[in-house]
Amino acid sequence: MSEVDFECAECTNPVEPFLRSERMPHIWCPGCGIGTTVNCFTRALIDSKANLEKLVVVSGIGCTGRVAGYLKLDSFHTTHGRAIPFATGLKLANPKLTVVVYAGDGDLSAIGGNHLIHAARRNIDLKVICVNNLIYGMTGGQTAPTTPEHATTSTNPYGTFEPGFNLPHLVDAAGAVYVARWTTFHVRQVARSMQEAFKKKGFSFIEIISPCPTLYQRRNKMGDGLDAMKYYKQASKVKNGAPTGEVGLTKTGEIAVGKFVDRDRPDYRELMVHRFHESLGDEYVETGELVCS
């Protein structure tokens, strides 16, 4: 049973029971969207009545990577790009855990890109929350694989000219069973998608477009956090079920949001167990939790 007192009388904020309040204040800048996603996450935990003892958050490195450290859950702040393979080992060792990978776009799709596609291909039962701020925040605003063309960054001071990654398309093609995108304007939808992902077995991917006022917005003269909300509100178009090849982002254009992929296929573990039963029959020793002595 969960130890969190959802009705915590002294708590002034419904999010408080989920946070390591002794670690506040957090490091995120004013207007940053990461905190909003954490709000949505805690909302999803409340609404889904998740068993918080069995829910683990794994982060990589970067502004979003700090999420793990603020959540009052078993949490692992791993190395840059490697949250997914760490989470893969964790999930395979203890299939009873709900394993959430909470990471940024650079972490997941640049240095961790190989792990992302292979985990999706294998259909490892992970819930990946990708906070996409279109830039490297922690290191000072360098170009990310997701930075849209023509944006200005500290490493492309004259504007980017590489095409940015369309992440829903990438993970869809690699085999993810659940793919959604929202912005930090869509707080209810984000929380709902997270709940759906908690229930879904297999590799789920939720991209949340999130403002980085300090580095991306400022350098691109896109205003502050509030201006980002206005842009998200005005430019977002719900396109549930849209072919992911058509949901790429541009610097100032439409932001296709919604649930793009929701399908079923056996996850890695199911396939593994099935294979061994087929091949080995009675010789197969099926294991649940790999608890060592």
Next chain:
Amino acid sequence: MKADPAGVLTGVHFLDGDHACCEGALAAGACFAAGYPITPSTEVVERFAARIPKVGGTFIQMEDELASSIAIQGAVWGGAKAFTVTSGPGFSLMMEHIGYAVMTETPCVFVNVQRGGPSTGLPTLPAQSDMMQARWGSHGDYEVIALCPNSPQECFDLTITAFNLSEKYRVPVMFMMDECVGHMTEKVIIPPAEQIEIEPRRKTHKPHDAYKPYECNGDGSLVPEMAHAGEGYKFHVTGLTHDERGYPAMTVAAQQKLVGRLRDKISKAADDLLLVEQDNTADADVVVVTYGITSRVAQRGIDSARAKGLKVGKLRLKIVWPFPDQLIKKLSQRAKAFVVPELNLGQISREVERAAGGVKTVCVPHAGGGVHRPEDILKAIQEASR
């Protein structure tokens, strides 16, 4: 405690070192391995992949060594005993996560079946040129444990020791084989499970609210107790410098305290971590310090020298890191010289030289790809004893 019989293939076998290493891991209770194919190490995980579904556990072939070396750590925090296996180029990629295992105190074993380098080097031929990398390869200051087997039997026996030490000290342990030992086939005796001693995980039994993941117990041990994910402790683990609660702590004091303890828990256990074979060292004029496959070639050189009446001793290192400084120092009071043959251009010989405090140390280098000629070692012994 005793080994779980499930993984122990008791009996007399004819195995190569790679396969014996796998059996050692299974006997030690490893139930999770992640790996990426690389010569000459792959047979270890090939055997594991075939054996583990019948023992109970999981093998996953990851997309690269970066992934393998962190997937095992996820598995450890999920409750498993876990290891990965590689050779030089893959070992280079794993350095990042050796550091992570050191910093987060994640018990796990890295097997490196050494081949010639640098870079792609000699994929199918032996070397011992990753010995310093095993010690210093990840960034930052730290201590690890490294073992060197010289036979398939030792690949079995010392793999168990590697797992036991990793659990005892909560440190990544490097198991430094080489292509020759990995591919040589010899008799391997696997004892019954009840004769195999296994170090249990340092699990915490504290109440949830009293547990701090990086707090020492107060019992003098510098190794904190461990919780697994999913037990309700809601603990945090980070590769950042952290305090006893596991929370990031970006101060000079926190860094000194943590990095100091990570060093001390190994360096202050030097006596427990001394594992050597000594042969006629007490009255030796020349001590041959050797490890891994080279020790078997050196034996011939030593025997020939003795036949010529030279007083030659042998010190074979089974645990190379931490380095047995005190023992070398002690031997240097009597010996006139040390001779260190190794399949590299001089790595462990420098350690011997450092610890020997001025006593002559002769390296017998070999760039790898084969083993020494015993006569070269004999020659070095003869020269050193003059």
